[in-house]
Amino acid sequence: MKKIDKRVITSLMAVAAGLLAGAILILISGHDPVAGYYNLFRGGLITIQRIGNSLALSTTLILTGLSVAFAFRTGLFNIGAAGQMLIGGLSATVFALFVPAPRFVMIPCVILAALLGGAVWGAIPGFLKALFNVNEVVGTIMMNWIAYWIVSVFVRTTIPESEYVTTVSRPITGDMSLRVGWLTNIFSGSFINIGLFIAVIAAIVIHFLLNKTTLGFELKSVGFNRHGAEYAGIPVNRSIVLAMTIAGGLAGLAGVTFYLGYQHNMQVNVLPPQGYDGIAISLLGLGTPAGVVISAIFFGIMQAGKNFMSAQTQIPPEIADTIIAVIIYFAATAILMRRLIDYLGKRRRDKKPIDIVKDEPKGGES
Amino acid sequence: MITSNQQSPENIVEMRSIRKVFPGIVANDDITMELRKGEIHALLGENGAGKSTLMSILFGLYQPDAGEIVIRGKKERISGPNAANALGIGMVHQHFKLVHNFTTTENIILGMESPFLDVKNAAKRVKEFSEMYGLNVDPHAKIEDISVGMQQRVEILKMLYRNAEVLIFDEPTAVLTPQETAELMKIMRTLIEQGKSIVLITHKLKEIKAVADRCTVIRRGKYIGTVNVESVTEETMAEMMVGRQISLKVDKEAREPGETVLSVKNLSVLNARKTLAVSDFSLDVHKGEIIGLAGVDGNGQTELVEALTGLRNVQNGSVFLNGKDITDDKTGKRIKSGMAHIPEDRQRRGLILDFTLEDNLVIERYRDEPFAKRGLLQRDAIRQNAEQIIENFDVRAGEGAKSIVRSMSGGNQQKAIVGREMELHPQLLLAVQPTRGLDVGSIEYIHKRLVQIRDAGYAVLLVSLELDEIMSLSDKIAVISHGKLVGLLDVDKTDENEIGLMMTGIGKGETA
Numbered sequence: 092m093k094k095i096d097k098r099v100i101t102s103l104m105a106v107a108a109g110l111l112a113g114a115i116l117i118l119i120s121g122h123d124p125v126a127g128y129y130n131l132f133r134g135g136l137i138t139i140q141r142i143g144n145s146l147a148l149s150t151t152l153i154l155t156g157l158s159v160a161f162a163f164r165t166g167l168f169n170i171g172a173a174g175q176m177l178i179g180g181l182s183a184t185v186f187a188l189f190v191p192a193p194r195f196v197m198i199p200c201v202i203l204a205a206l207l208g209g210a211v212w213g214a215i216p217g218f219l220k221a222l223f224n225v226n227e228v229v230g231t232i233m234m235n236w237i238a239y240w241i242v243s244v245f246v247r248t249t250i251p252e253s254e255y256v257t258t259v260s261r262p263i264t265g266d267m268s269l270r271v272g273w274l275t276n277i278f279s280g281s282f283i284n285i286g287l288f289i290a291v292i293a294a295i296v297i298h299f300l301l302n303k304t305t306l307g308f309e310l311k312s313v314g315f316n317r318h319g320a321e322y323a324g325i326p327v328n329r330s331i332v333l334a335m336t337i338a339g340g341l342a343g344l345a346g347v348t349f350y351l352g353y354q355h356n357m358q359v360n361v362l363p364p365q366g367y368d369g370i371a372i373s374l375l376g377l378g379t380p381a382g383v384v385i386s387a388i389f390f391g392i393m394q395a396g397k398n399f400m401s402a403q404t405q406i407p408p409e410i411a412d413t414i415i416a417v418i419i420y421f422a423a424t425a426i427l428m429r430r431l432i433d434y435l436g437k438r439r440r441d442k443k444p445i446d447i448v449k450d451e452p453k454g455g456e457s
Numbered sequence: 458m459i460t461s462n463q464q465s466p467e468n469i470v471e472m473r474s475i476r477k478v479f480p481g482i483v484a485n486d487d488i489t490m491e492l493r494k495g496e497i498h499a500l501l502g503e504n505g506a507g508k509s510t511l512m513s514i515l516f517g518l519y520q521p522d523a524g525e526i527v528i529r530g531k532k533e534r535i536s537g538p539n540a541a542n543a544l545g546i547g548m549v550h551q552h553f554k555l556v557h558n559f560t561t562t563e564n565i566i567l568g569m570e571s572p573f574l575d576v577k578n579a580a581k582r583v584k585e586f587s588e589m590y591g592l593n594v595d596p597h598a599k600i601e602d603i604s605v606g607m608q609q610r611v612e613i614l615k616m617l618y619r620n621a622e623v624l625i626f627d628e629p630t631a632v633l634t635p636q637e638t639a640e641l642m643k644i645m646r647t648l649i650e651q652g653k654s655i656v657l658i659t660h661k662l663k664e665i666k667a668v669a670d671r672c673t674v675i676r677r678g679k680y681i682g683t684v685n686v687e688s689v690t691e692e693t694m695a696e697m698m699v700g701r702q703i704s705l706k707v708d709k710e711a712r713e714p715g716e717t718v719l720s721v722k723n724l725s726v727l728n729a730r731k732t733l734a735v736s737d738f739s740l741d742v743h744k745g746e747i748i749g750l751a752g753v754d755g756n757g758q759t760e761l762v763e764a765l766t767g768l769r770n771v772q773n774g775s776v777f778l779n780g781k782d783i784t785d786d787k788t789g790k791r792i793k794s795g796m797a798h799i800p801e802d803r804q805r806r807g808l809i810l811d812f813t814l815e816d817n818l819v820i821e822r823y824r825d826e827p828f829a830k831r832g833l834l835q836r837d838a839i840r841q842n843a844e845q846i847i848e849n850f851d852v853r854a855g856e857g858a859k860s861i862v863r864s865m866s867g868g869n870q871q872k873a874i875v876g877r878e879m880e881l882h883p884q885l886l887l888a889v890q891p892t893r894g895l896d897v898g899s900i901e902y903i904h905k906r907l908v909q910i911r912d913a914g915y916a917v918l919l920v921s922l923e924l925d926e927i928m929s930l931s932d933k934i935a936v937i938s939h940g941k942l943v944g945l946l947d948v949d950k951t952d953e954n955e956i957g958l959m960m961t962g963i964g965k966g967e968t969a
Contacts, residue, residue: 305829312820315811321768322798322806323820324789 102375102382102422106389109418113410122406131411134399135392141399143281147353149391150283151176153290154345155369156376156383157297158213158338162227163378164301165334166314171216171231172342173366174238175209177357179343180350181242182208184260184357187267188250194266201267202289202347209343210336212238217335221328227335235362243359252356260357269352286348290387293341294380300337301380310334342366371415374422390415468527469494469654470515470546470623475524477510484510485521488680490673492623497645497655499669499686501662501698503896504867507678508658512625515656516548517541547616548625551632553608555600561611562596565618586617591647605753606637613644624648625656630664634753635924635957642668660698660897662691663925674698699897707904707929710912714932715744717780718885718916719765724774726757726764726940734760735940737774742885747907747917749931749948751924753960757940758920759801762889765918766798767791779884792821795884799874799891801920807874808862815843815858818877842880850876851902868899875903879910886910889920904930924953938962 114124135145155172162169183201192200216230251257269284301307313320313330321327345365350357372390376382397411470492477485484507492498502508513519515526517535526533528544535541541548555564562580580596587594592610600608609629616624626645630638645655645668657669665672665686672689674681674697681697696702719742728734735757742748752758763769765776767788775784778794786794800806808817819828819839827838843858852872854860862870871891878886888907892900907930911917921927927934928948936943936959943959 303834304832305824305834306832308816308823308834312809312812316805316809318805319807319809319820321788322766322800324767324787324792325820326787326789 098377102377105375105418105421108421109414112417113414116410116413117406120406122404126404127400127406130400130403131393131396134396140279140281141395143278143283145392145395146287147282147284148394149388150286150290151345151349151353151365152368152372152387152390153384154293154341154348155365156372156387157293157380158341159369160373160376160378160383161297161341162334162338163373164314165310165330166317167331167334168228169231169338170228171213171234172369173362174235175212175339175342176346176349176363176366177238177242178212179205179209179346180357181245183347183351184263185250187263187351188261197267198269201351202344205343205347206340209346210340213339213342214332214336217332221331239362242357246357246359258359263351263355267351268355269348282353284348284352286352289344289348293344294384298380371419371422375418467493469529471527472511472515473525473527475511475514475521477514477519478522483678486678488675492654492656494654495649495652496670497649497657497668499657499659499665499672501659501665501672501694502675503660503698506675508675509627512627512656512658516546516625542619545620545622547619547621549609549612549616549627549629551627553612555608555611557601558599560597560599561594564600564611565615569619583614583618586614590617590644590651592644605632606640623654627658630661632754634960635953636961662694665694666691676700695897707908709908712745712912714746715914717741717743718778719918720777722775724764724776725772726760726769727772728760733940735764738940738942740935740942742916742918744916745911745914746932747911747919747930749927749934750918750920750937751927751934751956751960752937754922756937758937762801762887762920765887766796797878797881797883797886799878799888801889803870803874808870810863812862813858814854814860814862814873815839817862818843818846818873821881846873846876846880852876868895871895871903872899875906883915885916887918890922892926924956928953936960
């Protein structure tokens, strides 16, 4: 338990360091950091509508964060959440625009389409790794660009808004959207949608999968020690493909919540930043579903509040992105931070007598 | 250069009340050791007792937290290996630090070459040194072409070339055949005659008896005592090392082997560099017998075992388990067919270090009833299984079944693996270096268990680099050299010398 506490502290310290760095930047740009942060968080939380928007942004981030975190727990680095999200969004959009269906059929179908689209997009680099030992980092990055151009071609040729406007897709109308009236009403007209429930359910499912099932046991053992899993007769290659498929599916769901929930169309030539934000969220959330949800909400609030801050104080909205970037840095250097905590902790604790030699630090097993 | 004042002049090195603390452990606690000029001083202790730490302090790799080091009567602070070299202290590490595509001479002068290399001259000096100490090293041979024993001599030459007076040998015989070991002892004696002093780090009592003058024993970081080797028995030293009486003999009754369990036929296996590691290897293992596979490290044992367990592809030949061809079966299927495996590298292969102990103990069976039902893990059953193994195999872990395996000691990790593999109730157990790096107590325990497995009618293939272990446990000994089976011997009809010779590739009846 103690260990977990320490890790949580590390994450909080990363956040604090990010906010501190942001404050310094705001100072340098000649503004008041207190007013800046006040307005940043006010922008995300001041009205029920803004809270709704923050949550709507968080929804997508929860899913991309889960995608990266899940892959990470199974020993894989999924840089491809952006591409998987695009393909998921595209699958759902195409289904929505071309298949006429009543709403109660439409909604499950677009969700399923997104899930499958993302899953396929994740499975391909998984296969490449399992069969040809292609590093999944390279594989997923390549798939990002393939997705990027596929979406561009599709939007321009198959589903452009009109003959004249070919840079965005035909809009998703009310029937096909994940926004639902009662939710929109509660949050007085915000972008919030049922994607939030999808995200929370996904987090619970992933938690269950990782901790309670034989499949999770298998995937985690491959993630921790591939050679050990091999030794125990666990099919390592199958695990890799499966893990990437699930990770891709999660990012695909992020696509439907964003393009058919937060937005109502897809644009050409945009690689959604949520893919990379997912990496930061996963790191900050310590790779656990609950941690991912909390971090994603924090990121969502900052994303929703940054323009408000800028409008109120003339602080450039990029400051918010800078804060996020610094947090990523510190979360990524968590080991360094943990050493610092250990060091500070050791100084505070008096030198307790310690005995019993366990293992020689040098020699023994290499 | 003896500039002694009050302390006895015959001590070339004195380490007094040395204390070294690492986070969480006291590696050295008030240890005193005196090395007389011209003696071979053994440093005896179990793995993890603090021997290497103490010598690393002398060699300047660590700084002591307390205590002092006196060299030739003068108090010194040794800031690093270069400072140690300057004081005439040299170390032969357990894992040699040699550049493989360099010649012996190039390796010896590495790091001390002047701007203009004079390899010719250096080679001449290397040759002189080599002759003076009877090392027989060819100054122009490439490291990759010479034997392990010869590489070790290059390491020794490296120290002599730097005018070392005090030579520290860290477990020098771990990688040697019995013949090479005997050679090394001869070299050590020559070195002493030439006025050098030697510290020999080891846990092998036989070697101490054979070559050392005095022996300092440490246990769990504490100084136990220094004895004259001549005046004590191996048993006494063992007791000092472990802290209780132990039996060095394995009790084993003769048994008639039963039917064939494992049958290896003309097996050839490639290694990672795509060269033949095992070639045309055939061997049968029967019920109720332990076959020991003896060989020098790196002669195909690893590849053979990986091929048997399905972790490595077979190039040629076949493997039968209980008469069934399993050559193309995956690892999981082989485990289900009754194969258990104590792997060579317990941390890389045998365990998921970041999993809990209880999860590790079902790593091969997590899908089977009662550990899983309809894809869900059954925590109670998993816990019960762990508690049973913990009790039966005396596995000690801080938080019991819930302990993270990484936090457990090597001995307990190994006991956990042994317990887990036995709990599979296998037809065949492949035990690869089952006691590597363990303390004497754990070794004794695991040996007893292996004999029990055999008596219960299992077939055991024991692969070990420790010839003593093979000799005392096996019913028959198979010798492997360069991936080939050199011979299969009855343990009663052979001795260490014959096996040692065969390990170098010379078959029975042939002459060197």
